[in-house]
Amino acid sequence: MTETGQKAKIILQQCLSARLQVKPPEGDTPGEFVEIARGLVVYVCFMKSATKDIIQKMVKSIMNVKLSTDEDGATLSILDLPGSVLIVPQATLGGKMKGKVMQYHSNIGKTEGLEFYTEFVTEIEHTLHQSKKSKEANCVVKWGTYGNRQVLSIVTNGPFTHVLDF
Amino acid sequence: MTETGQKAKIILQQCLSARLQVKPPEGDTPGEFVEIARGLVVYVCFMKSATKDIIQKMVKSIMNVKLSTDEDGATLSILDLPGSVLIVPQATLGGKMKGKVMQYHSNIGKTEGLEFYTEFVTEIEHTLHQSKKSKEANCVVKWGTYGNRQVLSIVTNGPFTHVLDF
Numbered sequence: 001m002t003e004t005g006q007k008a009k010i011i012l013q014q015c016l017s018a019r020l021q022v023k024p025p026e027g028d029t030p031g032e033f034v035e036i037a038r039g040l041v042v043y044v045c046f047m048k049s050a051t052k053d054i055i056q057k058m059v060k061s062i063m064n065v066k067l068s069t070d071e072d073g074a075t076l077s078i079l080d081l082p083g084s085v086l087i088v089p090q091a092t093l094g095g096k097m098k099g100k101v102m103q104y105h106s107n108i109g110k111t112e113g114l115e116f117y118t119e120f121v122t123e124i125e126h127t128l129h130q131s132k133k134s135k136e137a138n139c140v141v142k143w144g145t146y147g148n149r150q151v152l153s154i155v156t157n158g159p160f161t162h163v164l165d166f
Numbered sequence: 167m168t169e170t171g172q173k174a175k176i177i178l179q180q181c182l183s184a185r186l187q188v189k190p191p192e193g194d195t196p197g198e199f200v201e202i203a204r205g206l207v208v209y210v211c212f213m214k215s216a217t218k219d220i221i222q223k224m225v226k227s228i229m230n231v232k233l234s235t236d237e238d239g240a241t242l243s244i245l246d247l248p249g250s251v252l253i254v255p256q257a258t259l260g261g262k263m264k265g266k267v268m269q270y271h272s273n274i275g276k277t278e279g280l281e282f283y284t285e286f287v288t289e290i291e292h293t294l295h296q297s298k299k300s301k302e303a304n305c306v307v308k309w310g311t312y313g314n315r316q317v318l319s320i321v322t323n324g325p326f327t328h329v330l331d332f
Contacts, residue, residue, distance in 0.1 A: 011177065011327060043327055066267050077266065090327050100231050100243065102328060149324040158315040161177060161209055161256050162268060163329060 006106065007050040008058060008116075008166040009093040011043040013159040014068045018086045020144050021151035031151070034142035039083030040068060041154055042124075045093035046108040046116045054166050055116065059123040067162055082134040085124055087143035088150050089117055114146045172272065173216040174224060174282075174332040175259040177209040179325040180234045184252045186310050187317035197317070200308035205249030206234060207320055208290075211259035212274040212282045220332050221282065225289040233328055248300040251290055253309035254316050255283055280312045 018041050023032035042062055066075035068083060078085060091113075095102035108116065125141045128134050144150050184207050189198035208228055232241035234249060244251060257279075261268035274282065291307045294300050310316050 009329070011329070043325075061263060064266055065263055075267070088325075090325070092326050092328050095328050097227060097231055097330065101241070102232065151323055152325055153319075153321045155319045157317055159209075159254075159256070159318055160258050162258050162261050163175070163177070164263065 005049055006047050006165060007054045008047060009045045010058065010062065010164040010166070011090070011093065012062065012067050012162045012164065013041045013043075013154065014083075014156060015039060015041050015086070015159070016155045016157050018152065018154040020086060020088060020142070020153075022145045022148070024148065024151075034086070034144075036084035036086045036140060036142050038081070039085055039139065040078045041086045041088060041152075043088045043090040043093060044117070044120060045090055046113050046120075047094055047106050048108055049106075050108055050112075050116055052116070052119070055120050055123055058120065058164070058166055059127055061164060062124065063127045067160070069158065069160055079128070079131045079134055082131065082137045082139050084139045085128060085141045087121055087124065087141070088152060089113075089144050089146045089148075090150065110147065117146045171215055172213050172331060173220045174213060175211045176224065176228065176330040176332070177256070177259065178228065178233050178328045178330065179207045179209075179320065180249075180322060181205060181207050181252070181325075182321045182323050184318065184320040186252060186254060186308070186319075188311045188314070190314065190317075200252070200310075202250035202252045202306060202308050204247070205251055205305065206244045207252045207254060207318075209254045209256040209259060210283070210286060211256055212279050212286075213260055213272050214274055215272075216274055216278075216282055218282070218285070221286050221289055224286065224330070224332055225293055227330060228290065229293045233326070235324065235326055245294070245297045245300055248297065248303045248305050250305045251294060251307045253287055253290065253307070254318060255310050255312045255314075256316060276313065283312045
């Protein structure tokens with residue numbers, strides 16, 4: 001994969017709990033949040049070169065690759081853990097250093113980005129809901145509002161941070 | 167930069183506060199933690215190809231590139247914010263997917279890795295302490311214990327996550 005041909009970038013962190021603002025406060029109305037308990041925080045950014053066929057490949061990796069650890073330190077997929085998933089749109093992942101500033105020239109446009117993001121979220125939900133183990137453990141998929149500031153808090157027992165390039 | 171020639175990988179997240187375990191609990195003795203208030207969480211992983219000359223370049227980027235946002239959304243360097251730095255050794259960043267598992271064949275060895283990590287921490291401390299603005303604001307550098315599980319909690323107002331490859 002060449003840098004110019006990059007389609008998407010993902011960062012994964014396992015969490016004991018994570019909380020994300022989905023609606024900012026407005027006047028006297030407090031902000032709205034979504035939360036997950038134990039699981040995986042998925043930061044995602046689509047690039048200009050992204051194609052729709054990449055989404056299934058990304059979701060397959062996120063859900064099936066052993067990116068979580070259990071109490072004994074064994075590595076498991078999020079479906080086998082089983083755990084919940086919190087998806088955080090994070091356009092900054094597309095940044096490249098240029099002198100003292102970050103540039104985001106390779107990022108996908110906003111309208112197309114929202115389309116990719118929505119399909120990505122749907123596909124992760126679909127995959128989790130197909131897993132009997134995840135369903136029985138009441139695992140959920142939550143996600144941030146595309147284009148918003150992602151006000152996030154995360155508690156980990158070791159983030160076990162991984163970067164996946166597509 | 168080719169993938170095989172990669173020397174180090176860094177992830178940066180801005181935080182309002184972050185807390186990291188530096189000594190795990192033992193029997194009745196509780197674990198020990200370090201904490202920072204507003205600033206930057208720096209996850210770092212050195213690769214087999216790492217050379218000592220890369221450290222200064224990494225530190226210069228982390229401390230001087232505009233990777234933080236202020237209340238008005240303007241982007242600033244951590245020295246200009248000014249803010250504190252929490253360094254988290256994170257060997258998982260060197261992982262590459264191979265089927266359903268992650269492999270870490272490109273990661274630096276443990277002894278050499280500790281040497282690079284120690285020099286990296288020292289260089290960040292040195293750079294922060296040279297900044298009058300950071301000193302006057304009582305900004306600090308804290309870091310995790312190399313080789314430990316990095317039990318981390320982070321509160322953000324938007325992580326503004328960036329990946330830097332060296």
